[in-house]
Amino acid sequence: MIARKSKHVYIGSAGLYRGGERKDAMTPGMPTIDAAPSESDAPGGVRQRDAANTRQCLLQAARRRFAHDGYAATTVRDIATDAGVNVALINRYFTSKEGLFEACLTRAVEELDRPIPESDTVELMLQTMLRHLAELPSGEHPLGLLLLLRSSGDESAERIRRNTFRHFAERLAAAAGWRPDDAETEHLMLRAQIALSVGFGIVLLRTTSGLEALSSASAGDLAGPLGDVFAALLEPAPDARP
Amino acid sequence: MIARKSKHVYIGSAGLYRGGERKDAMTPGMPTIDAAPSESDAPGGVRQRDAANTRQCLLQAARRRFAHDGYAATTVRDIATDAGVNVALINRYFTSKEGLFEACLTRAVEELDRPIPESDTVELMLQTMLRHLAELPSGEHPLGLLLLLRSSGDESAERIRRNTFRHFAERLAAAAGWRPDDAETEHLMLRAQIALSVGFGIVLLRTTSGLEALSSASAGDLAGPLGDVFAALLEPAPDARP
DNA sequence: ATGCTATGTAAACAGTTGGCGACTTAGGCC
DNA sequence: GGCCTAAGTCGCCAACTGTTTACATAGCAT
Numbered sequence: 330m331i332a333r334k335s336k337h338v339y340i341g342s343a344g345l346y347r348g349g350e351r352k353d354a355m356t357p358g359m360p361t362i363d364a365a366p367s368e369s370d371a372p373g374g375v376r377q378r379d380a381a382n383t384r385q386c387l388l389q390a391a392r393r394r395f396a397h398d399g400y401a402a403t404t405v406r407d408i409a410t411d412a413g414v415n416v417a418l419i420n421r422y423f424t425s426k427e428g429l430f431e432a433c434l435t436r437a438v439e440e441l442d443r444p445i446p447e448s449d450t451v452e453l454m455l456q457t458m459l460r461h462l463a464e465l466p467s468g469e470h471p472l473g474l475l476l477l478l479r480s481s482g483d484e485s486a487e488r489i490r491r492n493t494f495r496h497f498a499e500r501l502a503a504a505a506g507w508r509p510d511d512a513e514t515e516h517l518m519l520r521a522q523i524a525l526s527v528g529f530g531i532v533l534l535r536t537t538s539g540l541e542a543l544s545s546a547s548a549g550d551l552a553g554p555l556g557d558v559f560a561a562l563l564e565p566a567p568d569a570r571p
Numbered sequence: 572m573i574a575r576k577s578k579h580v581y582i583g584s585a586g587l588y589r590g591g592e593r594k595d596a597m598t599p600g601m602p603t604i605d606a607a608p609s610e611s612d613a614p615g616g617v618r619q620r621d622a623a624n625t626r627q628c629l630l631q632a633a634r635r636r637f638a639h640d641g642y643a644a645t646t647v648r649d650i651a652t653d654a655g656v657n658v659a660l661i662n663r664y665f666t667s668k669e670g671l672f673e674a675c676l677t678r679a680v681e682e683l684d685r686p687i688p689e690s691d692t693v694e695l696m697l698q699t700m701l702r703h704l705a706e707l708p709s710g711e712h713p714l715g716l717l718l719l720l721r722s723s724g725d726e727s728a729e730r731i732r733r734n735t736f737r738h739f740a741e742r743l744a745a746a747a748g749w750r751p752d753d754a755e756t757e758h759l760m761l762r763a764q765i766a767l768s769v770g771f772g773i774v775l776l777r778t779t780s781g782l783e784a785l786s787s788a789s790a791g792d793l794a795g796p797l798g799d800v801f802a803a804l805l806e807p808a809p810d811a812r813p
Numbered sequence: 814a815t816g817c818t819a820t821g822t823a824a825a826c827a828g829t830t831g832g833c834g835a836c837t838t839a840g841g842c843c
Numbered sequence: 844g845g846c847c848t849a850a851g852t853c854g855c856c857a858a859c860t861g862t863t864t865a866c867a868t869a870g871c872a873t
Contacts (some may be wrong), residue, residue, distance in 0.1 A: 377839085378838090378839060378840075378849075378850050378851070379850090380849075380850065383850085383851090398643075398724075399641055399643060399644075400644070401640075401641060401643035401644035402641075402642075402643035402724065404829080404830065404831080405830080405831060405832085406829095406830080406831090414851090415850095415851060415852055415853085416831090416832095416852095417832085417833080417834095417851080417852070417853085418850080418851070418852095419831090419832095420831080420832060420833075421850085421851085425831080425832075426830095426831065426832090478775065478779070480779060482640075482644065490780070490781075491780065491781035494776070494780040494781065494782055495781070495782065498782055518784045519784040519785060519788055519792060519796065520796050522776065522782045522784055522785040523769070523773060523785065523793075523796050523797070523800070525772075525776065525782075526769060526772035526773040526775070526776045526785070527765070527768060527769050527772055527800070528772070529772045529775065529776060530767075530768035530769055530770070530771045530772020530773070530775065531765060531768040531772070533720065533768070533771065533772065533775065534736070534764065534767065534768045534771060537720070537722060538732070538733065538736040538764075539732075539733035539736065539737070540736055540737065540740055540764045540767075542760045542761040542764055543761060543764040543765065543768070546761055550761060551765075554761065554762050554765050554804055555765070557803040557804060558765070558769070558800050558803055558804060560803065561799040561800055561802065561803030562796055562799060562800060619869090620819075620820050620821070620868090620869060620870075621820090622819075622820065625820085625821085646859080646860065646861085647860075647861060647862090648859090648860080648861090656821090657821060657822055657823085658822095658861090658862090659821080659822075659823085659862080659863080659864095660820085660821070660822095661861090661862095662861080662862060662863080663820085663821090667861075667862080668860090668861065668862090
């Protein structure tokens with residue numbers, strides 16, 4: 330018995346994925362960014378042309394696949410099918426599979442880094458993390474953090490990843506009082522990185538461990554425990570702690 | 572320019588991997604389980620036969636590859652080359668790539684579950700986790716936790732993964748006072764799963780994020796912060812916490 | 814030695830994958 | 844209309860991947 334690659338059909342909480350053999354259902358219509366195929370695209374209809382839209386569709390589909398299955402496990406054909414788009418267009422718009430992944434990563438980093446309220450506090454960073462752990466208003470899980478964990482092996486993508494990690498670690502550490510070259514506060518960097526680990530660990534186990542309580546927890550459910558963790562790690566304790 | 576699969580050369584902290592083109596250096600000698608090729612295997616020497624040994628070599632090499640690169644990204648030829656063994660032997664001894672992965676997973680679970688001191692305490696679980704986060708006496712990083720995060724997509728392997736997660740979550744939760752079907756202690760399950768996330772998050776970021784402080788931290792360095800986290804999550808706080 | 818089996822080797826196979834080049838066509842502009 | 848370019852399609856390929864098959868041989872019992 331050969332364990333063939335699973336062409337799984339995702340039925341996420343809010344329809345993360347539509348069925349596998351999208352091609353039959355979609356083409357030749359206009360690629361749609363989200364949810365069910367729009368009513369308007371008749372099966373025999375005319376393929377409309379909209380470069381920006383197809384680009385977005387590809388990005389969206391790629392984000393989901395990459396985040397969920399990892400880089401190596403997803404094929405460009407998977408992505409194209411999900412997006413309801415011809416495979417060759419991936420290379421047209423993103424040069425290569427690596428290019429597409431890098432585009433996903435870049436967009437994810439932008440999303441994660443958007444709210445920079447100048448003065449960081451541990452509390453604010455905690456809320457940002459919470460927002461990216463839990464469900465979006467649209468009902469979809471945020472994929473940015475997850476994407477950051479899916480390495481492609483490509484050098485330039487890897488650099489983006491590492492820079493992002495370092496950037497957030499430093500922001501978090503700084504919010505907790507860490508200052509560069511200050512040996513006195515050096516331990517805070519490690520603690521900030523551990524705090525970061527918590528977030529990534531949660532997002533990973535939420536999506537891949539099958540732990541019921543964790544994967545179904547809402548932002549509100551996580552707020553309490555996660556607040557305790559951040560406080561224990563980064564808030565100066567009453568009794569001095571090396 | 573085609574982004575070819577990187578046949579990287581691992582030079583781990585304690586020589587996790589030896590160079591990529593092992594075949595030239597190793598064959599035809601006896602496959603060796605660890606470290607540098609033993610002095611005794613002359614290049615023109617006779618290939619010795621030792622099924623148990625080659626099995627172990629394959630397992631070891633597979634563990635490293637799977638844990639480090641993920642299931643999909645590692646090829647059976649990679650593993651065979653690392654182990655200094657013919658590719659076909661993977662299928663002989665483990666039926667398939669999936670079988671080999673499952674064997675790795677099973678062994679990892681055994682290692683993780685070894686010390687069951689009957690009565691679990693949060694403190695003991697913390698120490699167990701610490702032991703699997705930090706370096707082994709041999710100088711190698713423990714790969715068990717990491718392997719648990721690398722899904723193969725195979726149904727039976729996935730079941731092992733999930734059962735292991737659930738098992739440890741319940742052990743940890745129980746150690747903190749959780750009792751099945753006791754709504755009063757239900758919140759402890761979520762907290763235990765978050766505590767688990769911390770461990771997995773750390774092991775993941777230690778190996779893939781390039782965060783210096785974290786990846787070079789010793790068990791002793793982690794003990795303090797991690798102890799704080801576990802305490803904040805699982806030790807009953809003086810002021811009641813829902 | 815003779816045979817037998819466990820072990821190991823080499824080559825090939827069938828399916829998949831990412832990428833590319835030649836082609837078609839929609840839609841705007843003159 | 845005629846033309847042009849961007850957008851999309853189609854078929855192919857070379858490389859790679861997991862697996863199998865046919866073959867070689869070491870070690871051992873007889």
